[in-house]
Amino acid sequence: MPSILEFSYMQIPLVDLKQQYQDLKEEILSSLSELMESSSFVKGPKVDEFEKAFAHYHGVSECIGVNSGTDALFLILKALDVHPGDEIITVPFTFFATAEAVVNAGGKVVFCDVDPERYTLDPSQLENLITPRTVGILPVHLYGMPADMDPMMKIAEKHHLWVVEDACQAHGALYKGKKVGTFGTASAFSFYPSKNLGAYGDGGAVLTNDKKLSEKIRKLQDHGQLKRYHSEVIGYNSRLDAMQAAVLKIKLQRLDEWNDKRRKAASFYTEKLTGVKQVKAPKRFSDSKEVFHLYVIQTERRDELAHYLEKKGVSTGIHYGIPLHHQPPFKNSKIHSFPVSEMLSQKVLSLPFFPEITEDQISYVTEEIKEFFS
Ligand SMILES: Cc1ncc(COP(=O)(O)O)c(C=O)c1O
Numbered sequence: 001m002p003s004i005l006e007f008s009y010m011q012i013p014l015v016d017l018k019q020q021y022q023d024l025k026e027e028i029l030s031s032l033s034e035l036m037e038s039s040s041f042v043k044g045p046k047v048d049e050f051e052k053a054f055a056h057y058h059g060v061s062e063c064i065g066v067n068s069g070t071d072a073l074f075l076i077l078k079a080l081d082v083h084p085g086d087e088i089i090t091v092p093f094t095f096f097a098t099a100e101a102v103v104n105a106g107g108k109v110v111f112c113d114v115d116p117e118r119y120t121l122d123p124s125q126l127e128n129l130i131t132p133r134t135v136g137i138l139p140v141h142l143y144g145m146p147a148d149m150d151p152m153m154k155i156a157e158k159h160h161l162w163v164v165e166d167a168c169q170a171h172g173a174l175y176k177g178k179k180v181g182t183f184g185t186a187s188a189f190s191f192y193p194s195k196n197l198g199a200y201g202d203g204g205a206v207l208t209n210d211k212k213l214s215e216k217i218r219k220l221q222d223h224g225q226l227k228r229y230h231s232e233v234i235g236y237n238s239r240l241d242a243m244q245a246a247v248l249k250i251k252l253q254r255l256d257e258w259n260d261k262r263r264k265a266a267s268f269y270t271e272k273l274t275g276v277k278q279v280k281a282p283k284r285f286s287d288s289k290e291v292f293h294l295y296v297i298q299t300e301r302r303d304e305l306a307h308y309l310e311k312k313g314v315s316t317g318i319h320y321g322i323p324l325h326h327q328p329p330f331k332n333s334k335i336h337s338f339p340v341s342e343m344l345s346q347k348v349l350s351l352p353f354f355p356e357i358t359e360d361q362i363s364y365v366t367e368e369i370k371e372f373f374s
Contacts, residue, residue, distance in 0.1 A: 010364045011313040012352045015194045019356040020258075024250060031246045041242050050245040053252055054189075054205055057172075058179050062214035064206045065240025066221050069168040069190025070097040072204040073138075075238060076164050076186045077105035079216040082135065084108075089129050090138040090166075091121050092324040093341035098140055098166050099324050110134070111325055113338040117283045119296075120147035122340070126155050136162040141170035141180045143282070143319070144196065144262070144291035149175050149183045156184075164188070168204075171197040172259045174289035181207050186217075191248055196262070196291050197255050199244035261355035262292040268359055269295055269351065272366035278373045280347075294319055298347040305372055306349055312368045317350040 021028070035046055047065050055063035066072050082088070082105045090098055092111040099109045112129055115122040121139040137156055139147040147165075156163045163184030167173075171189060173180045181187035191203035208214050219226055224235035270281040280298040284290065296319065299305055306316045323341040324330050351365055 009313055010361065012315065012357075012361050012365060014315040014317045014350065014352050016352075016354050016356065017193055017198070020354075024254075027250050028247055031250060032243060035242055035246050042239060044242050046242045046249065047240055047245040050240070050249040050252070051205070053249055055207065057252060057255075058182050058207055060182055060207050060209050062206075062208045062211065064214060064217050064221060065245060066204045066206060066217075067238040067240065068202045069166075069188055069192065069204040070101055071221070071236075071238040072168075072188035072190070072206045073097065073101035073164070073166060074104050075217050075220050075236070076188060076206055076208075076213075077101060077107060078220055079213050080136065080162060080164070080185070082107040085133055086135040087131060087133045088136050088138055089121075089126065089134060091140055091142075091341070092326075092330075092338050093119065093320065093344055094140040094142060094166070094324065095168070095320065096324060096327065097168075098138065099330065102138065103329070107135070108133070109324075109330065111330075111336065111338060111341075113340045114142075114344070115148065116340045116343075118145055118148060118285065119143060119344065120145060121152065123148055123151035123155060126152065127159075130155075130159050130161070134159065134161060136164060136185075138164050138166060139184075140166040140168075141173060143296055144170045144173055144293035145282075145285075146170065146173050146175035146180045146288045146290065148287075149180075153183060167207075168192075169195065169293040170291055171195065172255050173291040176287050182209075185210060186213060191244065196259060196293055197248065197251055199241075200247050201241065201244055203240050203244040203248065205240065258355040259291040262353070263290070265353065265355070265357050265362060266292045266295050268362050269366065272362060273297070273369065276366075276370055276373060279369065292353065294350045295353040296348050296350050298344070299349060300347065302347050302349050305369065308372045309365070309368055314365050314368060315352060318348060319350050320348075321345055 051063040087110045088107045093114045165184045165187035167181040167187045168190035186208035189205045191199040220235045221238045224231035224233040
């Protein structure tokens with residue numbers, strides 16, 4: 001492998017979506033052109049086809065395309081009839097939308113800290129947080145790593161709680177051979193462009209095997225109607241755009257291949273970082289086939305390293321620098337300490353990562369990291 005001196009300066013973005021588009025350009029433009037000719041811009045065959053394909057990919061019966069991952073979470077919670085004061089347990093170490101959806105649906109957020117290795121909800125802390133007001137658990141499969149579902153599902157069953165999975169970062173990930181998004185009552189996916197399955201704008205989906213729940217969500221997402229101009233309840237306008245559905249249908253066929261590439265690139269990163277004692281690479285678990293939405297390291301000198309890499313042309317990200325219990329809207333919630341989330345928020349750094357990232361690019365990044373610590 002070439003040394004740092006053999007690499008000329010490289011500019012490496014955190015995420016590069018351009019290469020993927022070049023690969024799929026003809027197919028996508030042809031599908032979009034067909035859609036334009038048909039003028040079926042809202043709902044219609046492209047949305048139906050994608051919903052069927054996404055449900056089939058997961059082996060579930062129902063998929064409802066919606067406007068975003070945030071809406072997917074919100075609409076599930078609305079359809080589950082969350083009442084004011086109902087407590088929903090989720091993590092403080094996630095994107096804001098997870099907890100935001102709970103509040104918007106009328107629920108009360110109760111935070112549970114995350115596991116220090118998995119970065120997902122720590123089931124060993126769950127039972128202490130359950131009260132007579134608890135109605136459900138909302139785990140997040142963060143960075144593409146499945147949450148530890150078996151102990152969580154057992155606790156949920158014991159206490160008669162529903163589980164809604166936030167799978168917005170984990171399209172195609174497997175826990176004990178089963179796809180995430182198929183464990184709970186329902187699950188939410190985001191198709192934000194940089195996701196493992198990303199649209200060319202906003203998009204999201206709900207998965208469930210519960211026909212009644214699915215019907216409720218279908219009504220809520222479309223002005224309370226299942227039949228046009230027959231509104232049975234007060235709803236919203238949150239439909240998956242037909243253009244996004246057309247793009248997603250094409251991209252879904254490549255998802256497993258891209259996830260394989262992500263796992264391979266992650267292995268290469270970890271191999272290159274072996275021996276750099278100031279850096280902790282993501283741990284892998286034999287019970288899971290994770291999909292590396294992000295490749296996230298931990299390091300004490302996170303901000304200095306990020307600044308150094310930026311100067312060397314390497315873009316990085318912090319997912320997430322402020323745990324949710326420190327964000328103003330949640331500051332007044334009963335103060336608990338979430339030491340793992342707090343520690344992670346100080347140390348995590350996302351390195352450039354996308355399926356098409358090359359070994360040369362990874363080598364450049366890791367050599368610069370070694371240089372920084374030398
Ligand atoms: C964990 C998590 N939950 C929810 C969302 C919300 O998805 P969207 O941006 O599609 O609304 C995201 C998206 O970034 C996410 O990463």
